[in-house]
Amino acid sequence: MTPPLSLRRSAARWLGLFVAALMRLVDWPMRWLQRLLGERRMAYVFLLPNLVFFSLFVFLPLIINVVFSVTGGTALFPSERPYVGGGQYAYLFDCDSFLDPGSCREDHFWRGVANTLRFTTFQVVAMVLFSLVTAVVLNMRIRGRGFFRAVYFFPVLLSPVVVALIWKWILQRDGLLNAGLTALGGQKILFFIDPGWAMFWAVFVSIWAHMGFYTLILLAGLQAIPADLYEAAEMDATPRWRAFWRITLPLLWPNLIVVIVLALIRGVQTFDEVFVLTGGGPGTATLMVVQYIYETAFSNQVQNFGLAAAASVVLGIVLFGLTLAQLAASRRRSA
Amino acid sequence: MAELTLSGITKSFGATTVIHAVDLHVADGEFVVFVGPSGCGKSTLLRIIAGLEEVTTGSIAIDGADVTGRPASERGLAMVFQSYALYPHMSVYKNMAFALENMGLKAPEIDARVRRAAAMLRLTDYLERKPKALSGGQRQRVAIGRAIVRDPKIFLFDEPLSNLDAELRVATRKELAGLHAELGGTMIYVTHDQVEAMTLADRIVVLQSGRIEQIGTPLELYNSPDNLFVAGFIGSPRMNLLPARAAGQGAVALGEAGQEVELGRETALPAGTSVTLGIRPEHIALAGEGEAGLAMTVELVERLGGESYLYGSAPGLPQITVRLDGQTSHGRGDRVALRFAPAHLHLFDAAGKALRPDRA
Numbered sequence: 155m156t157p158p159l160s161l162r163r164s165a166a167r168w169l170g171l172f173v174a175a176l177m178r179l180v181d182w183p184m185r186w187l188q189r190l191l192g193e194r195r196m197a198y199v200f201l202l203p204n205l206v207f208f209s210l211f212v213f214l215p216l217i218i219n220v221v222f223s224v225t226g227g228t229a230l231f232p233s234e235r236p237y238v239g240g241g242q243y244a245y246l247f248d249c250d251s252f253l254d255p256g257s258c259r260e261d262h263f264w265r266g267v268a269n270t271l272r273f274t275t276f277q278v279v280a281m282v283l284f285s286l287v288t289a290v291v292l293n294m295r296i297r298g299r300g301f302f303r304a305v306y307f308f309p310v311l312l313s314p315v316v317v318a319l320i321w322k323w324i325l326q327r328d329g330l331l332n333a334g335l336t337a338l339g340g341q342k343i344l345f346f347i348d349p350g351w352a353m354f355w356a357v358f359v360s361i362w363a364h365m366g367f368y369t370l371i372l373l374a375g376l377q378a379i380p381a382d383l384y385e386a387a388e389m390d391a392t393p394r395w396r397a398f399w400r401i402t403l404p405l406l407w408p409n410l411i412v413v414i415v416l417a418l419i420r421g422v423q424t425f426d427e428v429f430v431l432t433g434g435g436p437g438t439a440t441l442m443v444v445q446y447i448y449e450t451a452f453s454n455q456v457q458n459f460g461l462a463a464a465a466s467v468v469l470g471i472v473l474f475g476l477t478l479a480q481l482a483a484s485r486r487r488s489a
Numbered sequence: 490m491a492e493l494t495l496s497g498i499t500k501s502f503g504a505t506t507v508i509h510a511v512d513l514h515v516a517d518g519e520f521v522v523f524v525g526p527s528g529c530g531k532s533t534l535l536r537i538i539a540g541l542e543e544v545t546t547g548s549i550a551i552d553g554a555d556v557t558g559r560p561a562s563e564r565g566l567a568m569v570f571q572s573y574a575l576y577p578h579m580s581v582y583k584n585m586a587f588a589l590e591n592m593g594l595k596a597p598e599i600d601a602r603v604r605r606a607a608a609m610l611r612l613t614d615y616l617e618r619k620p621k622a623l624s625g626g627q628r629q630r631v632a633i634g635r636a637i638v639r640d641p642k643i644f645l646f647d648e649p650l651s652n653l654d655a656e657l658r659v660a661t662r663k664e665l666a667g668l669h670a671e672l673g674g675t676m677i678y679v680t681h682d683q684v685e686a687m688t689l690a691d692r693i694v695v696l697q698s699g700r701i702e703q704i705g706t707p708l709e710l711y712n713s714p715d716n717l718f719v720a721g722f723i724g725s726p727r728m729n730l731l732p733a734r735a736a737g738q739g740a741v742a743l744g745e746a747g748q749e750v751e752l753g754r755e756t757a758l759p760a761g762t763s764v765t766l767g768i769r770p771e772h773i774a775l776a777g778e779g780e781a782g783l784a785m786t787v788e789l790v791e792r793l794g795g796e797s798y799l800y801g802s803a804p805g806l807p808q809i810t811v812r813l814d815g816q817t818s819h820g821r822g823d824r825v826a827l828r829f830a831p832a833h834l835h836l837f838d839a840a841g842k843a844l845r846p847d848r849a
Binding site: 380382383385386387388389390391392393396400401404405 | 539540541560561562563566567568570572574575576577578587588591592635639
């Protein structure tokens, strides 16, 4: 029920007074600071609150993580952890062949790496293709365009855990899909027992959940291409596929780069959806690097913070490298 | 090059009809300009010819062949867009070669055509540049070059100069006229600028609210406008259009004072009939000492050096513009008497239709 008008007016007046008082209170120290630092340096004062939070919750954990990666033992506080130098890294990289996770001392990590690579490759390629096709179709003058745009974007609003649970209900042994299959006279398929199916559905669910976001980016890019370019192409007797290949794709390239980079980063970081959907199984068939890090640090009986931190640093470096490479490609293309 | 025939072209968007039964024949090699105010349907008509819009009724024939149902890509026409519509990621060369690649021409043929057009349009030094590295005028020339290389049946121009500054517009206008003389192609050009229309066209089509008001050579439209709209639209400054009443057989009375103006011809209009008298600013002269004329109070004087414009008012009449050769000493507040050259007077009936000597 809406409060009465007089109450709302009174609340607004008090709020106004409060804000005015607050501004008065802030005014004199800010003036004093500006006199002390000069107008140019005042920009840093305004940036300071955000910088403090960013430092506390991003930079500091980053540094602590690097410190942990060169220490050993099970103690939580860095001061109580013995320094082991590059020992954790040496342990991680102790492999006869990097192509064969089984030959590595920490084979779980390398299985996670291999699975993440596979997952990310399939996911990024399929995600970009599906998002592009969907964006192109949603950009056409089709009936119910607004409805379909909303439908495709809707899964983005869901929590990854909710997404995974929805699909788990559909795909599990006695789930909706198997109920449908048996109703049609087919056999049940144990999607989460078969390694191939488990990886397929992990990729599929991830695409289903995030495709709307990437479609939106590409749709914005498509809408930014002037319509008269296509009319000029039509006058130039350009076949549709050639107009797409020679006009749409090059002009959409900056958006595609954004989509590829974001999908790549999100793919490498994948954890919650797959963890809830398959738990990394069957066996280690869908174990991702981030799940390995989580389990090594927090879930295993012996909590190996040092090893998990070292794996995090490796993952961070890979992500950083990937992003730099993609940005360089994007700059070269747009130059 | 080709001739074009539009027969009964009508275009509706839902319940709104924007083009009303337009009939037009454009001869081979002719430069025809569609002119009219914003929203008159000139661009829509051009897009219909291009094949970018479908007709609601009517037919389009190019060289006698019906192309009404054919898509733009199969009509063999080239269009220069108002926004240029250059492909921003392609070089000037690629922009011009793109359509030729679509036609499946061999690389040496494409190269020869692009370089020939580039030389014609002084673009040879810019062939490797992207459109964003070109000035507005250069972009416009690339857009024209893209049309030229295709050797189209008809060139279509949709307000191609409207994004250029005044000086460049004049220069490009001259280039276009030169290009038409050189190529000899059939060209259809859309503009809202009647100066462009007058200077470029072999024939002008004046449009208003989706209807053709008049078709004719620039001087036919200037000298013998069919109606008030054309009279007011063609010519700059515009024709003075003054409400009047028929007074006797060869005269009309103007304004509150009922100043009689001799038409220099007999009319069959009953006395008192409401008409509009049209006279261009250059056909009004100042009466000499003791000569009778329409009294006007000068409100503004524009001195352009070689010519001067007086803007003034007379009781019961809209503002009158007078063009004088050379320089004038008249200033604001001066009272002058105006003499109208009878041979250049235009008379329009209450419906706005011209009353020509044979009809009036």
